[in-house]
Amino acid sequence: MTTISPQGRTELLRPDGSPVRVLVVDDELSITELLSMALRYEGWQIRSAGDGQGALQAAREFRPDAVVLDMMLPDMDGLAVLGRLRRELPDVPVLFLTAKDAVEDRIAGLTAGGDDYVTKPFSLEEVVARLRGLIRRSGAADRRSDSVLVVGDLTLDEDSHEVSRAGDSIHLTATEFELLRFLMRNPRRVLSKAQILDRVWSYDFGGQANVVELYISYLRRKIDAGREPMIHTRRGAGYLIKPAVS
Amino acid sequence: MTTISPQGRTELLRPDGSPVRVLVVDDELSITELLSMALRYEGWQIRSAGDGQGALQAAREFRPDAVVLDMMLPDMDGLAVLGRLRRELPDVPVLFLTAKDAVEDRIAGLTAGGDDYVTKPFSLEEVVARLRGLIRRSGAADRRSDSVLVVGDLTLDEDSHEVSRAGDSIHLTATEFELLRFLMRNPRRVLSKAQILDRVWSYDFGGQANVVELYISYLRRKIDAGREPMIHTRRGAGYLIKPAVS
DNA sequence: TCGGAGTCTGTGATTTCCCTGAGAAACGCA
DNA sequence: TGCGTTTCTCAGGGAAATCACAGACTCCGA
Numbered sequence: 001m002t003t004i005s006p007q008g009r010t011e012l013l014r015p016d017g018s019p020v021r022v023l024v025v026d027d028e029l030s031i032t033e034l035l036s037m038a039l040r041y042e043g044w045q046i047r048s049a050g051d052g053q054g055a056l057q058a059a060r061e062f063r064p065d066a067v068v069l070d071m072m073l074p075d076m077d078g079l080a081v082l083g084r085l086r087r088e089l090p091d092v093p094v095l096f097l098t099a100k101d102a103v104e105d106r107i108a109g110l111t112a113g114g115d116d117y118v119t120k121p122f123s124l125e126e127v128v129a130r131l132r133g134l135i136r137r138s139g140a141a142d143r144r145s146d147s148v149l150v151v152g153d154l155t156l157d158e159d160s161h162e163v164s165r166a167g168d169s170i171h172l173t174a175t176e177f178e179l180l181r182f183l184m185r186n187p188r189r190v191l192s193k194a195q196i197l198d199r200v201w202s203y204d205f206g207g208q209a210n211v212v213e214l215y216i217s218y219l220r221r222k223i224d225a226g227r228e229p230m231i232h233t234r235r236g237a238g239y240l241i242k243p244a245v246s
Numbered sequence: 247m248t249t250i251s252p253q254g255r256t257e258l259l260r261p262d263g264s265p266v267r268v269l270v271v272d273d274e275l276s277i278t279e280l281l282s283m284a285l286r287y288e289g290w291q292i293r294s295a296g297d298g299q300g301a302l303q304a305a306r307e308f309r310p311d312a313v314v315l316d317m318m319l320p321d322m323d324g325l326a327v328l329g330r331l332r333r334e335l336p337d338v339p340v341l342f343l344t345a346k347d348a349v350e351d352r353i354a355g356l357t358a359g360g361d362d363y364v365t366k367p368f369s370l371e372e373v374v375a376r377l378r379g380l381i382r383r384s385g386a387a388d389r390r391s392d393s394v395l396v397v398g399d400l401t402l403d404e405d406s407h408e409v410s411r412a413g414d415s416i417h418l419t420a421t422e423f424e425l426l427r428f429l430m431r432n433p434r435r436v437l438s439k440a441q442i443l444d445r446v447w448s449y450d451f452g453g454q455a456n457v458v459e460l461y462i463s464y465l466r467r468k469i470d471a472g473r474e475p476m477i478h479t480r481r482g483a484g485y486l487i488k489p490a491v492s
Numbered sequence: 493t494c495g496g497a498g499t500c501t502g503t504g505a506t507t508t509c510c511c512t513g514a515g516a517a518a519c520g521c522a
Numbered sequence: 523t524g525c526g527t528t529t530c531t532c533a534g535g536g537a538a539a540t541c542a543c544a545g546a547c548t549c550c551g552a
Contacts, residue, residue, distance in 0.1 A: 083275055091286060115283060117440075160434045160488070161480050173539055174482030210499085211541060217501060235498065235549070419528055457530060459510060481509065481538065 012044075012135055020135055023064035024048040025055040025081070026097060027074050034203065035068060038124040039131070052076030052084075059088045066135050068127070070097040093134035095127070121202040125178050129158060149184040152243025154223065154230060156184055163223075170222050175200070179215050180223070183231070183241040192238035212239075258290075258381055260311065266381055269310035270294040271301040271327070272343060273320050280449060281314060284370045285377070298322030298330075305334045312381050314373070316343040339380035341373070360384070367448040371424045375404055395430040398476060398489030400469065402430055409469075416468050421446070425461050426469070429477070429487040438484035458485075 012020050022044050024035045032048040039046050047062045049055040052073050059067070067085060071078030082094065096117035116130045136147070147158040153166040161177060163170045172180060178200045183191065193212045197205065216239055220231050228244035258266050268290050270281045278294040285292050293308045295301040298319050305313070313331065317324030328340065342363035360383060362376050382393065393404040399412040407423055409416045418426060424446045429437065439458045443451065462485055466477055474490035 079276065083279055086279060086282070090282075090292075159436065160486060161436045161483055162434075174480075175540070177483075207540095208542060210543095213499060214501080214541075217499095220500095233499070421529070453529095454531065456510085456532090460512080460530075463511060479510070 012042075012132060019043055019045045020066070021045045021047070021062060021064040022066050022068065022131065023055065023058055023062055024068045025050075025052075025058075025073070026068075026070040027051060027072070028070075031070070031097075034124070035127065038128060038199070042128060042132075050074075052081040055081055056084055056088065059085055064089070064092060066131055066138070067092060067094045068097065068131070069094050072099070091138065093138045095131055095134060097122070121204040123178065123202050124199045125182050129181065133158070149181065151184050151187045151241055152230060152245070154184070154241075156181060165223055165227065172219075172222065175215060176218055176222070179212075180219055180241075183219075183239070186240075188240060188242045190234045190238045190240045195238065258288075258378060265289055265291045266312070267291045267293070267308060267310040268312050268314065268377065269301065269304055269308055270314045271296075271298075271304075271319070272314075272316040273297060273318070274316075277316070277343075280370070281373065284374060288374060288378075296320075298327040301327055302330055302334065305331055310335070310338060312377055312384070313338060313340045314343060314377070315340050318345070337384065339384045341377055341380060343368070367450045369424060369446055369448050371428050371445050375427065379405065395427065397430050397433045397487055398491070400430070400476060400487075402427060411469055411473065418465075418468065421461060422464055422468070425458075426465055426487075429485070432486075434486060434488045436480050436484045436486045441484070 020043075022039055024032050024039070024046060025048070026032045026035070027050050029050070032050065036046045036048055047058050047064065049058045052075050055067075055069070055073075058064075067089070069078065069081065069085070073081060078096075085092075085094070094115045096115065097120055098117055099120055116134055118127055118130060133147070149156045149158065154164075156163045156177075158181065161172075163172055163177070163180065179196065182196065182199050193209055196212050197209060201207075201211070216231060216233075220229070224231055230244050231239060231241050233239055260266060266289075268285055270278050270285070270292060271294070272278050272281070273296050275296070278296065282292045282294055293304050293310065295304045298321050301313075301315070301319075304310075313335070315324065315327065315331070319327060324342075331338075331340070340361045342361065343366055344363055345366055360380070362380055364373055364376060379393070395402045395404065400410075402409045402423075404427065407418075409418055409423070409426065425442065428442060428446050439455050442458050443455060447453075447457070462477060462479075466475070470477055476490050477485060477487050479485055
């Protein structure tokens with residue numbers, strides 16, 4: 001079932017109306033903290049574990065709808081954890097976290113079952129987007145909930161990556177797309193540059209904070225050009241997006 | 247009965263509307279995991295077994311509509327398992343998994359009864375396609391569900407392997423065909439190179455990721471040459487196929 | 493009106509990503 | 523075995539995307 005939260009965000013809910021449950025497994029505390037916060041912000045219920053044993057126990061007790069699983073755990077091989085997790089939770093989709101270079105060796109193939117993976121360092125927007133995709137497709141949440149974000153006459157399709165305003169198709173680069181997705185998932189809400197940097201760029205991004213200004217500028221040229229503006233600056237606070245006629 | 251899932255994929259269902267049931271028999275846990283995940287993603291119900299005894303027991307209890315059977319099992323000869331399986335499930339089609347060199351000796355002939363086989367290492371697209379064919383032909387699923395994928399003026403027949411665009415027949419190599427099939431089974435959806443590699447190439451493929459770029463290039467020459475392009479690149483995201491006039 | 497903090501954007505360097513030609517290796521078939 | 527086909531690697535070229543920098547602009551309070 002899909003409802004609109006007070007903030008205007010679309011929430012995934014289970015068929016019985018209760019929040020989606022996600023288990024996060026990583027041995028780095030900073031990562032589980034980071035993910036837990038971001039995912040709670042989605043309105044999901046989060047449990048975390050730091051090793052394979054804890055993951056299996058949590059899986060039994062918590063019965064999550066999806067699992068975020070680091071492939072590098074201290075006590076058990078990631079594949080072994082996955083195998084035993086599968087026995088416990090046969091139909092639950094898994095989002096793997098993996099180092100950039102480890103992909104070919106071990107992940108290839110695993111993602112075929114509808115699972116997915118993200119390489120470290122990741123951006124939170126990406127993790128959230130992929131998790132939403134997995135949960136939506138797994139059927140834990142209502143299948144009718146689709147993958148299109150709409151704000152005013154602006155639409156963004158998370159599957160096809162298509163963006164259009166008032167019927168005109170707009171081409172965005174990968175970064176522009178992620179930024180706009182983040183804005184549109186939080187319409188009418190002021191997002192600070194720090195928040196945007198945290199969510200849209202990788203968590204270890206070390207560059208200048210004004211990339212956000214730069215990309216807002218790019219987006220405006222493509223989305224607001226010659227139209228009633230939808231992207232607004234709140235000086236000293238951040239940016240927000242809202243329907244043009246409000 | 248054929249229904250369209252949210253992703254736009256066609257699902258096979260039994261006449262009573264319940265999901266198709268498939269039994270996977272292999273002694274390598276990684277293989278049963280891989281297959282179980284991929285086949286569940288097709289919307290099928292999966293049971294797995296690691297040896298001949300387990301397979302026979304599962305066959306009795308689970309009453310599958312199709313069986314994936316590795317010919318190399320620890321406790322029993324593959325042929326023996328097959329024989330006893332046949333006594334239990336006379337009309338159920340079997341997809342054999344076999345090493346590349348063992349083919350001629352023993353499998354040829356077995357497949358005469360409407361069964362089929364795939365050599366290890368296989369690609370998931372191939373296993374799924376062959377299983378779909380077996381199930382469809384066995385009558386467990388509704389026969390009306392057809393085997394032709396259509397996107398715009400492009401058609402691909404999964405049975406005859408015929409491909410044509412705007413009436414012009416197009417010859418594709420095996421790899422090109424599988425890649426195009428995967429794209430066409432996910433129209434208007436961005437597929438990452440990693441996803442494509444996972445599904446279209448063998449699970450143990452260790453090569454360069456740019457084979458995907460290469461084969462996309464081949465497909466374009468054959469399918470898009472001199473026409474309105476249907477295969478599109480989303481830089482930094484992946485590829486997608488969609489009707490030319492959209 | 494002036495000044496400063498905050499924001500916007502043009503320019504260009506650098507990096508990343510993608511495409512494709514050439515050829516080697518593996519395969520299939522006669 | 524030999525030949526044509528298919529698969530895949532490698533490497534170069536080129537296009538696009540990303541980002542730093544700096545100067546211009548805007549807003550707002552003194």
